[in-house]
Amino acid sequence: MATIPRILNPMLDRTSQGHNFGLFEDLTQYMFHVPFLKAQCPACFFPSVGEGKANLNVMGVGSGAGEIDLEMFSQLHLKHPAVTVDNQVVEPSAQQLHLYKVLVSQKPNLDYIKFTWNKMTATEFEKHWRENHLTKKMDFIHMIQMLYYVKDPGATVTFYQSLLDRNGKLLVILVSDESGWGKLWRTFRTQLCNTEISQCVTTGDIKAYLDSKTVSYQSYKLPSQMDITECFTEGDQRGELLLDFLTEVLDFSSTAPPELKRGVLDLLKTPDCSKEVDGRVIFNNTLEVLVVDPLQ
């Protein structure tokens, strides 16, 4: 079966809040995020930034446990063994930061990277940056599956873009507008997208924002799919968890009004969201990468 890149992770946060999400762990074992990205998006790993520089300023916003960040650095190091890195990590979750630090401590030969840990949200970091009148320019900033969690994704993109050096790049990855997520969110925006935790933002929204500001960027689709067949079996534990994941509603199956539940299940089965393969329902989980240029 195709890999499932990490999708949204408020469910992970809920795990840490004491809910029993053993099953969710079961789901996460299917997420081969790093190999997936490596195979499908070589450009994600340091698009030609900072050519010729001896030291690169890098920033990960919402880096999670840092698996992707460290893989990016190891690719960079292979190509440019003499380059050193100043890496700012902006990550509000203490648990994720801890996991990142553990990963760093386990990997040998990371001496060429200087880590600065910022236990902050993207917005808190922006405030910190402004209050301290910091002026350092960045060669590479990435926000991978993160912009769902900020109040104003457009303003966040613009602020971080303003930190880029002349040849810097800002990498954004989100689900694409044409994915099943896009259709689900457009159809049930009022019912599913009014939470405090996350916005139903796709790369379509970010591209429209960038276009309105005549900002240049490149984009790449990352086709990806997810088997959601169990969602349609009443009482199936994995199916119910998947439904929670898709709707970002805890215990959706038992808490959603019946007409909403029916509407969501019907929509998930339509060609706008899924295709049927050998009797399985395969959800379109296509992601999109935007590589954004600096402000002119």
Ligand code: SAH
């Ligand atoms: N980039 C990582 C993790 C993605 S999950 C990867 O792709 O593997 C989203 C991450 O964003 C989580 O680690 C979460 O703690 C973090 N996050 C949530 N709200 C945030 C915010 N307001 N600002 C910055 N990061 C945030």
